[in-house]
Amino acid sequence: MASAPENEKNASAPEKKTLTLKSMINNEEFVVDEHVALQSVTIKNMVDSDCAGDVIPVPTISGEILALVIEYCKNHANPSASEDDLKKADAGIVAKDIYTLIDLVLAANFLDIKGLLEVTSQKIADSIKDLPHQDVREIFGVENDYTPEEEAAVRAEHDWAFEGFP
Amino acid sequence: MDCLVNIFGRVGLESLLLDVPFVCKSWYKVTLNPQCWRRLDFSKLTLDDYWDFNDFTSRLMDKYHLEGKFHITAFIKSVIKRSGRSATYLALPSLPNDCTEEALLYVADECPALKALVLPSLNFLHLHEFKIQNHMSKWTNLEFLKLQTCFHMQELLFQISIHCKNFIALAIARANIGKDEASAIVNFLPNIKVLGLRYASMEKENLVTILQGCKQLELFDARDCIGFDEGDEEILKLASHIRSFKHEGSMLFDDDYYYCPNYRDDGFHDGNCSD
Numbered sequence: 001m002a003s004a005p006e007n008e009k010n011a012s013a014p015e016k017k018t019l020t021l022k023s024m025i026n027n028e029e030f031v032v033d034e035h036v037a038l039q040s041v042t043i044k045n046m047v048d049s050d051c052a053g054d055v056i057p058v059p060t061i062s063g064e065i066l067a068l069v070i071e072y073c074k075n076h077a078n079p080s081a082s083e084d085d086l087k088k089a090d091a092g093i094v095a096k097d098i099y100t101l102i103d104l105v106l107a108a109n110f111l112d113i114k115g116l117l118e119v120t121s122q123k124i125a126d127s128i129k130d131l132p133h134q135d136v137r138e139i140f141g142v143e144n145d146y147t148p149e150e151e152a153a154v155r156a157e158h159d160w161a162f163e164g165f166p
Numbered sequence: 167m168d169c170l171v172n173i174f175g176r177v178g179l180e181s182l183l184l185d186v187p188f189v190c191k192s193w194y195k196v197t198l199n200p201q202c203w204r205r206l207d208f209s210k211l212t213l214d215d216y217w218d219f220n221d222f223t224s225r226l227m228d229k230y231h232l233e234g235k236f237h238i239t240a241f242i243k244s245v246i247k248r249s250g251r252s253a254t255y256l257a258l259p260s261l262p263n264d265c266t267e268e269a270l271l272y273v274a275d276e277c278p279a280l281k282a283l284v285l286p287s288l289n290f291l292h293l294h295e296f297k298i299q300n301h302m303s304k305w306t307n308l309e310f311l312k313l314q315t316c317f318h319m320q321e322l323l324f325q326i327s328i329h330c331k332n333f334i335a336l337a338i339a340r341a342n343i344g345k346d347e348a349s350a351i352v353n354f355l356p357n358i359k360v361l362g363l364r365y366a367s368m369e370k371e372n373l374v375t376i377l378q379g380c381k382q383l384e385l386f387d388a389r390d391c392i393g394f395d396e397g398d399e400e401i402l403k404l405a406s407h408i409r410s411f412k413h414e415g416s417m418l419f420d421d422d423y424y425y426c427p428n429y430r431d432d433g434f435h436d437g438n439c440s441d
Contacts, residue, residue, distance in 0.1 A: 109169050117172065125176030133188040142190050154187055154194055155229065 028063030200250030337362030352379030
């Protein structure tokens with residue numbers, strides 16, 4: 001999963017091509033080597049279909065999050081990085097608070113970067129794992145919208161599985 | 167929505183059953199997506215002693231008010247059903263004999279996408295003439311199989327070689343690797359990458375057969391075996407192409423006939439240690 005997608009255009013062009021990604025939230029711009037940015041399937045599709053101008057606008061992703069995404073792509077575009085190096089680098093990128101992680105998972109999903117989506121989702125899953133639902137609500141700032149009757153109905157849903165057996 | 171499915175598929179069965187659905191209504195709806203239920207690890211579930219349920223089991227009984235009517239096989243089936251035939255990982259706990267067979271038959275029919283299957287002790291299945299090898303044709307995507315015991319190894323590996331084209335990892339605890347078994351591994355699984363044969367009874371010549379025949383091996387666990395010595399130079403030389411070859415604790419003879427290794431430390435699922 002570490003290998004950068006091959007770009008046929010690069011093979012014939014000797015100089016390194018760059019792309020500029022611009023966060024539409026705070027207008028921050030990032031100049032990135034094309035082969036780094038192309039790990040995003042969304043960006044690759046834009047480039048392949050000639051929809052990408054000089055500056056690629058990235059909606060709904062802040063500069064802070066975009067910087068993390070680019071860091072991830074740079075690490076994984078480096079052909080000399082070992083599996084262990086990448087694991088360590090990934091762990092560093094996802095060592096963030098839950099709100100940053102949620103933004104990051106949405107960014108990975110929008111930009112379609114499979115590896116980043118995986119490590120970020122796992123990190124969030126690990127923070128929910130084995131916590132009572134009251135604590136999970138608190139962490140995610142989720143309101144309990146169940147009435148006691150509705151909650152009982154969800155519990156009861158499992159009953160059918162156990163009926164008719166000794 | 168897709169992001170939540172991806173995350174919920176990674177929280178583990180306990181959270182997925184006991185906590186996530188109760189956070190709020192929209193999370194509950196997401197848990198109905200079969201893709202959340204692709205990884206089914208039941209290995210923590212035990213019913214060995216009615217009065218001594220482990221944490222997961224007792225929380226389950228408590229939360230869903232199941233006192234007095236908890237049937238472990240029915241429970242396993244109901245969870246598998248939620249995966250909508252999309253489960254890719256499944257580990258069964260130690261169950262009473264007939265339950266394991268019932269659960270396995272269900273898994274064979276309802277989990278065609280399995281990539282990894284981890285089974286408990288099959289002693290009882292043997293008694294019931296249940297032959298796992300007859301079901302391999304149902305799991306054509308299987309890549310990894312872990313068994314506590316194996317009675318029909320040659321036939322099993324033959325079936326794997328026919329039906330499971332992506333198979334790369336096999337782990338069998340306490341296997342008896344004779345000449346025929348070693349040849350079967352080489353002949354039927356020549357491209358195997360991961361082999362776990364801890365606590366095997368395996369003479370040196372048979373280990374050599376495997377090392378010479380399976381050139382793609384990346385991980386090979388041959389710790390605590392009887393039949394060759396840990397650190398044997400010829401073996402280490404033959405194993406030099408393997409990224410991780412473990413052989414600690416192996417010895418030519420079993421010095422202490424009554425010595426019983428602590429299976430709980432081996433990374434394999436705890437079987438019925440009492441038998």
